[in-house]
Amino acid sequence: MKTLHELPRFQDRWSHLYLERGILDQESHGLVLHALDTHTPIPIDQVGLLMLGPGISITHAAMRTLADNNCLVAWVGENGIRLYAHSTGGTFSSRRLLHQAGLVSNEDSRLQVAYRMYQKRFSEGSLTDKSIEQVRGMEGIRVRKAYQEMAKKFSVAWEGRSYDQGDWFRASDINRALSAANACLYGVCHAAIVSAGYSAGLGFIHTGKMLSFVYDVADFYKTETTVPLAFELAAQGGKELERRVRAQCRDVFFQARLLDRILPDIAEVLGAPHDLGESPEEMEGHAVTLALGGPPGSVSGQSNAESAG
Numbered sequence: 001m002k003t004l005h006e007l008p009r010f011q012d013r014w015s016h017l018y019l020e021r022g023i024l025d026q027e028s029h030g031l032v033l034h035a036l037d038t039h040t041p042i043p044i045d046q047v048g049l050l051m052l053g054p055g056i057s058i059t060h061a062a063m064r065t066l067a068d069n070n071c072l073v074a075w076v077g078e079n080g081i082r083l084y085a086h087s088t089g090g091t092f093s094s095r096r097l098l099h100q101a102g103l104v105s106n107e108d109s110r111l112q113v114a115y116r117m118y119q120k121r122f123s124e125g126s127l128t129d130k131s132i133e134q135v136r137g138m139e140g141i142r143v144r145k146a147y148q149e150m151a152k153k154f155s156v157a158w159e160g161r162s163y164d165q166g167d168w169f170r171a172s173d174i175n176r177a178l179s180a181a182n183a184c185l186y187g188v189c190h191a192a193i194v195s196a197g198y199s200a201g202l203g204f205i206h207t208g209k210m211l212s213f214v215y216d217v218a219d220f221y222k223t224e225t226t227v228p229l230a231f232e233l234a235a236q237g238g239k240e241l242e243r244r245v246r247a248q249c250r251d252v253f254f255q256a257r258l259l260d261r262i263l264p265d266i267a268e269v270l271g272a273p274h275d276l277g278e279s280p281e282e283m284e285g286h287a288v289t290l291a292l293g294g295p296p297g298s299v300s301g302q303s304n305a306e307s308a309g
Contacts, residue, residue, distance in 0.1 A: 016187055018246050020053030026061035049191040051076045072191035096197040099272050104202045113204045116269040146223040154235035174234040180242040181226035184249040189217045192262040225252050
């Protein structure tokens with residue numbers, strides 16, 4: 001019997017994989033992407049986030065295998081930009097969710113968490129003597145400065161952040177590159193959040209959106225990962241910019257040890273122990289559910305199909 005204990009931890013997985021225009025099916029307890037005349041095995045027990053783009057059909061057996069292997073599935077628009085729907089996480093415990101909800105429901109504790117979130121971005125000095133409005137202003141200056149520095153470094157014309165999802169290709173190359181890179185980052189952070197049992201919608205700085213907490217967490221890493229990458233690839237020019245951005249994001253996330261850092265960083269800002277989660281009894285219940293659902297898929301190897309951008 002394969003139990004939850006045997007599944008790879010979130011930090012041991014690949015960050016994300018984007019698929020489009022094909023049929024995703026289960027074969028020999030693993031998944032295979034059928035696209036034209038190619039048949040590409042998908043290492044599903046090693047992927048944290050699977051982004052399903054236009055033209056993808058998925059079988060019931062494949063979806064069950066994804067759920068059994070605690071892989072977040074997101075149905076997205078072309079180039080992975082729009083998020084239409086997503087699956088649930090892999091934990092049966094509500095302990096982290098209740099801890100998060102308690103913090104966000106109290107104004108004092110919510111502000112304390114917000115300060116800790118901002119402090120992670122300003123590690124060079126304390127923010128204790130600053131009001132939340134001052135800190136927000138400092139954050140805006142920090143982000144604008146990061147954009148300007150990268151624009152100068154890679155000789156990219158920069159007129160500010162601007163794009164329209166309804167008219168995607170009207171945006172400049174750099175804005176499209178930033179959006180594509182951030183979509184990958186949001187997806188990976190979202191996968192970590194739901195995998196651990198937190199709520200994606202209960203944010204502390206961002207509020208009022210179903211992905212508010214995702215945006216809170218992703219902001220820890222943008223200026224380190226997606227912003228430099230987007231400017232570098234936009235400067236190179238060439239075709240298939242968004243696809244190249246998605247592929248390079250995997251390398252950048254790996255080099256930044258992103259999957260190692262997300263859950264400990266969340267635990268730090270929420271003032272929670274990193275191992276706060278399922279009890280042995282709850283883990284046992286999950287293992288029984290996995291067994292009743294059939295053997296989870298397990299396929300090794302990397303996808304090299306054109307559709308796996």
